Amino acid sequence: xxxxxxxxxxxxxxxxxxxxxxxxxxxxxxxxxxxxxxxxxxxxxxxxxxxxxxxxxxxxxxxxxxxxxxxxxxxxxxxxxxxxxxxxxxxxxxxxxxxxxxxxxxxxxxxxxxxxxxxxxxxxxxxxxxxxxxxxxxxxxxxxxxxxxxxxxxxxxxxxxxxxxxxxxxxxxxxxxxxxxxxxxxxxxxxxxxxxxxxxxxxxxxxxxxxxxxxxxxxxxxxxxxxxxxxxxxxxxxxxxxxxxxxxxxxxxxxxxxxxxxxxxxxxxxxxxxxxxxxxxxxxxxxxxxxxxxxxxxxxxxxxxxxxxxxxxxxxxxxxxxxxxxxxxxxxxxxxxxxxxxxxxxxxxxxxxxxxxxxxxxxxxxxxxxxxxxxxxxxxxxxxxxxxxxxxxxxxxxxxxxxxxxxxxxxxxxxxxxxxxx
Ligand SMILES: Nc1ncnc2c1ncn2[C@@H]1O[C@H](COP(=O)(O)OP(=O)(O)OP(=O)(O)O)[C@@H](O)[C@H]1O
Ligand SMILES: [Mg+2]
Numbered sequence: 001x002x003x004x005x006x007x008x009x010x011x012x013x014x015x016x017x018x019x020x021x022x023x024x025x026x027x028x029x030x031x032x033x034x035x036x037x038x039x040x041x042x043x044x045x046x047x048x049x050x051x052x053x054x055x056x057x058x059x060x061x062x063x064x065x066x067x068x069x070x071x072x073x074x075x076x077x078x079x080x081x082x083x084x085x086x087x088x089x090x091x092x093x094x095x096x097x098x099x100x101x102x103x104x105x106x107x108x109x110x111x112x113x114x115x116x117x118x119x120x121x122x123x124x125x126x127x128x129x130x131x132x133x134x135x136x137x138x139x140x141x142x143x144x145x146x147x148x149x150x151x152x153x154x155x156x157x158x159x160x161x162x163x164x165x166x167x168x169x170x171x172x173x174x175x176x177x178x179x180x181x182x183x184x185x186x187x188x189x190x191x192x193x194x195x196x197x198x199x200x201x202x203x204x205x206x207x208x209x210x211x212x213x214x215x216x217x218x219x220x221x222x223x224x225x226x227x228x229x230x231x232x233x234x235x236x237x238x239x240x241x242x243x244x245x246x247x248x249x250x251x252x253x254x255x256x257x258x259x260x261x262x263x264x265x266x267x268x269x270x271x272x273x274x275x276x277x278x279x280x281x282x283x284x285x286x287x288x289x290x291x292x293x294x295x296x297x298x299x300x301x302x303x304x305x306x307x308x309x310x311x312x313x314x315x316x317x318x319x320x321x322x323x324x325x326x327x328x329x330x331x332x333x334x335x336x337x338x339x340x341x342x343x344x345x346x347x348x349x350x351x352x353x354x355x356x357x358x359x360x361x362x363x364x365x366x367x368x369x370x371x372x373x374x375x376x377x378x379x380x381x382x383x384x385x386x387x388x389x390x391x392x393x394x395x396x397x398x399x400x401x402x403x404x405x406x407x408x409x410x411x412x413x414x415x416x417x418x419x420x421x422x
Contacts, residue, residue: 002153006041010157013037017161027169031062031162038158039065042151044141046119049127049162050077050086051135058086061135061162070117074110084110085124086136093133095125100144121145125155127163134166201364205247205377209240216240243377250379253311254363257386264305264390268414271300271309271341275332278313282321290326293317297334302341302411308387309411312395315380316345316407322376323369324349324404340393341413344406351401360397361385384409 002010013034020030035047048063048071058077063070077083079090088106089096098104099121101114107122114120120143127135137159139151147155216233219225225233256262272295279293286293302309313332320330328348335342352360352367359365366378381397388395393411 001149003150006150006154009041010154014157014161017165021165021168024172027165028062030165030169032064034158034161034165035062036064038139038154041154042139046140047158048138048140049135050074050138051166052090052133058090058136066140067117070113070119073113082106082108085122086138089124089126089136090133093126095123097121097123097147099146102144118142123147123151123155125159127159127166129163129167129170134163134170137162198363202247202251205364206244209243212240213237247377247379250377250383254379254383254386257383257390262390264308266303266305266391269302269304269306269309271302271304271334271343271411272297274304274306274309275313275334275343278310278317279332281314282317285318286321286330289321289324291321291324292329293321293332294329295332295334297344298336300334300336300341300343301414303414304391304393304411308391312384312387312409313343313345315384316409318376319380320345320347320349320405323347336413337410339413339415341411343409343411345409346404346406348404351403351405352397352399353401357397357399 016037017030017033020033031049035049038047039045046063046065048066049061050058051061053059056079058074058079060071060075074084074086077087079087081088081091082105083091084107085096085098096106098107101107101119101122102111107114114122119140121141122138123145124136124138126133127137137155139147139155216236220230220233223229253262275295279295283293317330317332324330324347330348331344331346333344333346335344356367359367361382362378363382364378366376385395388409388411391411393409395407395409397405397407399405
């Protein structure tokens with residue numbers, strides 16, 4: 001049996017192992033400490049732990065003093081009536097003591113391996129987990145050997161310690177899997193919630209122009225309108241229809257980018273050329289408001305999808321024009337920064353209060369701005385950001401109330417040497 005000194009030592013090892021478990025040390029290291037502790041207390045012995053995998057095979061757990069080729073040879077061992085000491089111990093569900101592996105029939109297939117590894121005796125005990133056997137604890141001696149009562153008591157203790165370590169690891173893994181499942185469920189719930197909010201906002205947004213269309217159509221059908229009144233009603237219907245069309249286009253684009261289903265035809269693009277074309281489309285509106293729209297900056301070649309880049313610039317510049325006062329200037333300036341091409345859209349408009357910045361990229365949120373006659377749906381900025389990201393870039397916004405808004409689109413810059421590459 002165990003002496004007082006033995007018991008003290010076992011307790012010391014047990015305390016150290018508990019510390020390792022509590023600090024989250026990986027299972028392999030804890031098992032290795034247990035094996036080394038037993039080897040220290042049992043001179044001339046070498047030990048190993050094998051763990052059962054899901055398919056019922058024995059896998060390497062720990063065996064710091066055994067040759068690597070031996071550990072590799074028995075990794076994946078299938079339990080059976082003649083599967084060495086470990087495989088047989090699992091098969092029988094009880095300890096197997098092979099006092100002399102050179103004659104023990106259960107070691108017949110492993111004799112050469114044992115000889116090459118310098119193993120003469122092997123005694124293996126099943127490690128029992130909470131509900132089932134989870135592995136084996138083996139003790140080897142270089143020559144024929146029969147365990148003493150002290151050995152039996154020691155191995156009993158260390159096998160128990162190994163079972164605690166395995167159970168602890170299993171519980172931690174179960175907990176982590178549960179946490180992961182919880183997080184995934186919460187993310188799905190959040191996504192579902194924001195989808196419902198999106199659908200509610202979309203329906204709300206479509207309702208106003210649809211009501212205009214039905215209202216004016218009804219008037220046309222039931223009232224005796226003058227030619228001018230009929231013309232006006234038709235104009236309202238036309239405006240409402242194109243508003244619906246643009247919302248539907250934007251929503252579809254947004255959905256496609258978010259689903260990763262929007263094809264981006266990224267190529268070498270002259271940014272100033274795209275800016276010039278976009279500004280030409282916006283100038284008539286800007287002129288009506290007496291707003292000057294000015295391109296500026298350095299020549300810039302970027303990697304982008306020219307059609308999507310134009311969509312981004314149009315969204316940003318039309319915001320700047322829509323929200324800025326007459327007589328002000330909107331600058332669209334190119335620049336570079338450390339391998340990136342920058343496109344700045346800078347206005348002298350009212351700016352956006354800091355407390356509203358978080359809502360800027362929320363679909364359909366106009367931050368209280370009136371949609372008005374030619375007002376938008378509140379999709380432009382979020383779409384511009386998603387499109388920029390889809391081209392491998394970013395979109396950032398800074399705004400100071402009373403001074404204006406500054407948006408920076410950052411894209412991959414294409415230098416001359418990149419262009420020359422096939
Ligand atoms: N340059 C700007 N200056 C001041 N406020 C702005 C500016 N750009 C956007 N905003 C504010 O942010 C809101 C959201 O902008 P966003 O472009 O997403 O939608 P929108 O312009 O209202 O509609 P849409 O772009 O769909 O036609 C705007 O309604 C406005 O309140
Ligand atoms: Mg807009």
